[in-house]
Amino acid sequence: MQHWLRFVQEGKIGFGQLAQDTVHVYVGELFGDKQPTGESLALSQVELLTPCVPGKLLGLWNNFHQRAEKEGLTRPAHPLYFAKTDNCYLASEQTIRAPETYRGPIIFEGELGVVIGKTCKAISPAQADEYIFGYTCVNDVTAVGILNSDASFAQWGRAKSFDTFGPFGPVIASGIEPDDLVVRSLVNGVEKQNFPVSDMFYQPREIVSLLSQDMTLHPGDLIACATSVGAERMRKGCVVEIAIDGVGVLRNRFE
Secondary structure (H helix, E strand, O other): OEEEEEEEEOOEEEEEEEEOOEEEEEEEOOOOOEEEEEEEEEHHHOEEOOOOOOOOEEEEEOOEHHHHHHHOOOOOOOOEEEEEOHHHEEOOOOEEOOOOOOOOOEEOOEEEEEEEOOOEOOOOHHHHHHOEEEEEEEEOOEEHHHHOOOOOOOOHHHHHOOOOOEEEEEEEEEOOOHHHOEEEEEEOOEEEEEEEHHHEOOOHHHHHHHHHHHOOEOOOOEEEOOOOOOOOEOOOOOEEEEEEOOOEEEEEEEO
């Protein structure tokens, strides 16, 4: 298993592998040829960035049996998804900020994120591992009061794409089995969500396959696999953690 991250140190952006609290620095391309430099940095010496910069972030809706049962929904015939814009990306330990133009509820949604490593189009689920670089933690922050505020148009893009509404990281974990993972969300240390990836209608490899039928997926693209029950409104000053054993803990304060 490998854990990859991006960082800033003395004004320079770099990337490397995280082992415990040590960053082993690499040069080259995260999704291409790369080599270790032999340099090591303490994690405390660097500022974390998002572990990649996605060209697109696609988020699924209604992908869990438990949530569908609770909300009276059924399995969709194809993964249902929306896009979040690139201005919303936020690294672990950075602050989620409520927009000045909106005063309604803002919720966290803990999710597993799939990071694409190679350009793919129309692949099968059996081929997906060749194109998936790894997995990360995602908080799909949503201004839920906006979603259906206009009866003529569901505002998925606006509700989910305010600045800072797309935290993910802190690392990308490669070499893990995604179907065995469990996603947990905690607010001020209190667990609010705890659900297995195995409860998904569409598992990660199948998601990548089906979305690749619709569009070309490129290295760094991020797919958030939806959330289950337990997502709640955030209160200013709270700290939200999305924790996935084997992947990491994404931590952000909300203001």
